[in-house]
Amino acid sequence: MTIDGDVHEISPFFQVRQTKWGGRTCFSNGNIPKGTTVLQVSNFTGTSISYEFRKEVCHNCFAYANAKTMKYKLNYDCLRDLVCNAHYQINPKKFLGAGLWFCSEHCRTSYLQIPNIIELIECYEILLHHFPSMLKRYNSTSEQEEKLNSILISENVIQSSWDEIENKWIPRINNMKSAKRINQLPPICEDEYCCIRFVCESLFNLKYMDPQCITYRAFNMLQSNELSKISKFPVLLHFQKLVFQTLYILLPSHLHRMLSIPLLRHILGTEYGNAFGLWQEGEASDSREYFGYWVFPEASYFNHSCNPNITKYRKGNSMLFTVNRDIKKDEQICIDYSGVLDLPTVKRRAFLADSWFFDCACERCKSELQSVH
Numbered sequence: 001m002t003i004d005g006d007v008h009e010i011s012p013f014f015q016v017r018q019t020k021w022g023g024r025t026c027f028s029n030g031n032i033p034k035g036t037t038v039l040q041v042s043n044f045t046g047t048s049i050s051y052e053f054r055k056e057v058c059h060n061c062f063a064y065a066n067a068k069t070m071k072y073k074l075n076y077d078c079l080r081d082l083v084c085n086a087h088y089q090i091n092p093k094k095f096l097g098a099g100l101w102f103c104s105e106h107c108r109t110s111y112l113q114i115p116n117i118i119e120l121i122e123c124y125e126i127l128l129h130h131f132p133s134m135l136k137r138y139n140s141t142s143e144q145e146e147k148l149n150s151i152l153i154s155e156n157v158i159q160s161s162w163d164e165i166e167n168k169w170i171p172r173i174n175n176m177k178s179a180k181r182i183n184q185l186p187p188i189c190e191d192e193y194c195c196i197r198f199v200c201e202s203l204f205n206l207k208y209m210d211p212q213c214i215t216y217r218a219f220n221m222l223q224s225n226e227l228s229k230i231s232k233f234p235v236l237l238h239f240q241k242l243v244f245q246t247l248y249i250l251l252p253s254h255l256h257r258m259l260s261i262p263l264l265r266h267i268l269g270t271e272y273g274n275a276f277g278l279w280q281e282g283e284a285s286d287s288r289e290y291f292g293y294w295v296f297p298e299a300s301y302f303n304h305s306c307n308p309n310i311t312k313y314r315k316g317n318s319m320l321f322t323v324n325r326d327i328k329k330d331e332q333i334c335i336d337y338s339g340v341l342d343l344p345t346v347k348r349r350a351f352l353a354d355s356w357f358f359d360c361a362c363e364r365c366k367s368e369l370q371s372v373h
Helices: 076-083 105-112 117-136 142-149 155-174 178-182 190-207 214-221 226-232 235-250 261-271 345-356 363-372
Strands: 014-019 023-028 037-041 046-049 276-279 290-295 310-315 318-323
Touching (some): 046 190, 046 276, 076 105, 076 117, 117 190, 117 235, 142 235, 155 226, 155 235, 190 235, 190 261, 226 261, 235 261, 276 310, 345 363
Antiparallel strands (some): 014 023, 037 318, 276 290, 310 318
């Protein structure tokens, strides 16, 4: 059964259908010859560059120069025209660079030409200004993490936790003056910092995205893996609340209006299991660096196969999906989620179950399991 029109326009080469056995799945519209690019996407909702690579990866094209710091940092002179006659919380004498680094003047200029980008830069700068004091207070111990991970998770537990934020924490914060609110910022570490930036970018992109465009509609229809992921790692519920509390206190009004508990939960819940790895270009899979992750809603409807007929790869700030063998009409189109295709069957399937929350039943797995038994 073809699903409704919200995502049927993703590609002329395939359609998304609802199946009983694999959820929403992509099937070819006709015969597709090897080498055909069936999808190229650059409209990500959000990206997250790992903290250790924050100065070594270009924030526009994601180039990497073998652990060398990018030469072009964002400075206030670059922003003068963008902040002119506007009330942004950016201090020219104390500007820290918003945590943005670029490989070239061209990439820095291209990034600054994104419409309304000053709003996102302001959010990054505010966060960067407060992060050192938040990090200084962070003192997580293995005992604390073990305690958080011992919580038995259910939908009710998750909902009750957010209800407490909605009904108790938010009203208390709203009754405080701005100076006192800052004192309520929670201690966070580098992981929360990077996730907060990811959510900031997602809120920004969604704010200025046409609600009728395919990316926006595909994002709304993405499956959330919140319950599966938090059930496996209960500490993530605490993590998510730290992210929300930081955003609620620090976000300026233009993005604060976008922030809600349901939207934050959907952004993070769909990132679990739908994000693509942000990998170094031009290196063999066993030697390339992993920089972080990004979310392309339109590319999130491919199912996994341990014998995929689609090869995915990054080209700058785009992802391409290319046919690696001839595909027949109505054949399922699949990618490889894991990058662990060389593992033995049992280990490979266990990894997929742990990371993507499904028991792989592709033809290769079924064939190999039969030969084992």
